[in-house]
Amino acid sequence: MNRNEFIKNCGYACLGLGTMGLLLEGCNSQKMINAELVGDVIRIPLSDFETRKKLHANDDIISKTSYIIAQHPKIKFPICVYRLADNTYSALYMRCSHQGAELTAFGDKLVCAAHGSEFDQYGKVQNAPADTPLRTFPTTIEHQYLIISLKAI
Numbered sequence: 738m739n740r741n742e743f744i745k746n747c748g749y750a751c752l753g754l755g756t757m758g759l760l761l762e763g764c765n766s767q768k769m770i771n772a773e774l775v776g777d778v779i780r781i782p783l784s785d786f787e788t789r790k791k792l793h794a795n796d797d798i799i800s801k802t803s804y805i806i807a808q809h810p811k812i813k814f815p816i817c818v819y820r821l822a823d824n825t826y827s828a829l830y831m832r833c834s835h836q837g838a839e840l841t842a843f844g845d846k847l848v849c850a851a852h853g854s855e856f857d858q859y860g861k862v863q864n865a866p867a868d869t870p871l872r873t874f875p876t877t878i879e880h881q882y883l884i885i886s887l888k889a890i
């Protein structure tokens with residue numbers, strides 16, 4: 738391989754690595770936050786569902802995160818908050834309804850590593866042995882914040 742071929746191959750390799758990084762980043766739509774707990778309410782800024790990436794000095798790309806996992810030391814299990822559409826969210830307690838193991842979020846479903854139960858973005862059972870839906874919490878939007886009422890815990 739001569740010098741020109743080497744430089745050309747290195748250029749292709751760098752281009753491939755850069756593209757791979759963008760693709761992997763595009764797959765990463767999960768975000769973990771420490772939630773603000775006020776009384777029995779969690780407040781999450783709607784901006785937490787956005788990721789800004791600066792392209793140039795005056796040029797930002799904003800991508801929407803499909804879900805956020807909110808945690809707080811006073812809440813035993815995290816809460817997975819799915820953005821179902823603009824201004825429509827679901828908040829699911831990440832405690833398996835089968836025997837109480839903590840769930841893991843994989844895209845649009847929550848999976849239990851203990852015995853394999855799966856739940857959709859609304860908390861409905863998609864795969865047994867669980868046979869009851871997840872605990873969900875009512876959500877509202879107030880002044881650019883998503884409000885999650887924990888009265889049901």
Ligand code: FES
Nearest residue numbers: 833835836849852
């Ligand atoms: S505790 Fe989750 S499937 Fe059994």
